[in-house]
Every structure is written in C-alpha cells, then in structure tokens.
Amino acid sequence: MSMNLIQFQPGLSMPEFLRKYGTESRCRRALYRARWPMGFRCPACGDRRRSSFRRGAQTIYQCRACQHQSTLISGTLLQDTKLPLTTWFMAIHLLTSTKTNMAALELKRHLGISYRAAWRSNMTRSCKR
Ligand SMILES: [Zn+2]
Numbered sequence: 001m002s003m004n005l006i007q008f009q010p011g012l013s014m015p016e017f018l019r020k021y022g023t024e025s026r027c028r029r030a031l032y033r034a035r036w037p038m039g040f041r042c043p044a045c046g047d048r049r050r051s052s053f054r055r056g057a058q059t060i061y062q063c064r065a066c067q068h069q070s071t072l073i074s075g076t077l078l079q080d081t082k083l084p085l086t087t088w089f090m091a092i093h094l095l096t097s098t099k100t101n102m103a104a105l106e107l108k109r110h111l112g113i114s115y116r117a118a119w120r121s122n123m124t125r126s127c128k129r
Pocket residue numbers: 042043044045046047063064065066067068
C-alpha cells in the first residue's frame with residue numbers, strides 16, 4: 001500500500017503553535033505582518049504614513065494624509081469580534097489542522113467559547129471555501 005504524501009505533510013504542532021501565537025501581542029504582530037507585509041497602508045487612500053494611539057484595548061492607526069482611522073482588524077472578518085485574537089488564532093489552527101470538519105460543539109469545548117461564537121467561526125471557514 002502506497003503512502004499518501006498529502007496526508008503526511010508537516011503541520012504546526014500545538015507546542016509550536018503556542019510558541020508562535022500563544023499571546024495577544026504575538027497574534028497582533030503576526031496579523032499586522034499578514035495585513036500590511038510592506039508596512040502600514042491606509043485602507044482609504046493607500047498612504048503609508050501613520051500615527052497611532054490607544055483607545056481602550058485597541059490601537060488606532062491614523063493616516064497622516066487623510067486622517068482615516070483604522071485598526072488591525074477593521075475591514076477584516078474579525079472586525080466586530082469581542083474574542084481575543086489568541087482565541088481566533090486557535091480556532092483557525094484547529095479548523096485548518098483537522099482533516100475532517102470540526103463541529104461547532106467540539107470547537108466550543110476546545111476554546112471555551114459560546115456555541116454561537118464557535119458556530120460563527122466555523123461558518124467563516126465554510127464561507128471561505
Ligand atoms: Zn489615508
């Protein structure tokens with residue numbers, strides 16, 4: 001019987017995942033690099049110059065050209081979330097590292113979030129296919 005190489009692709013183990021994305025600041029840095037790989041770019045005008053300030057727990061990025069204010073998650077699927085990024089990153093990891101679909105109830109148990117939030121994140125995955 002031949003070995004299916006697709007099934008044996010290296011994945012990110014849970015210890016590796018936690019080392020890379022185990023804190024809010026690590027998730028924020030990873031998301032920042034993914035969203036703006038060449039550095040900040042204003043979503044309204046494309047200018048790269050910005051200032052930043054804190055509003056509560058959020059960092060607000062303000063474009064120096066047009067004064068548009070954005071956050072790391074504004075305009076993304078995570079825009080209105082109340083969950084920490086660590087929970088989202090863990091959900092994405094769990095959903096993408098399983099060979100079979102993960103039920104919302106299973107996700108709820110793994111992440112300690114509400115069924116509704118788990119269902120929504122599972123729907124987010126389904127919609128991206
Ligand atoms: Zn701008």
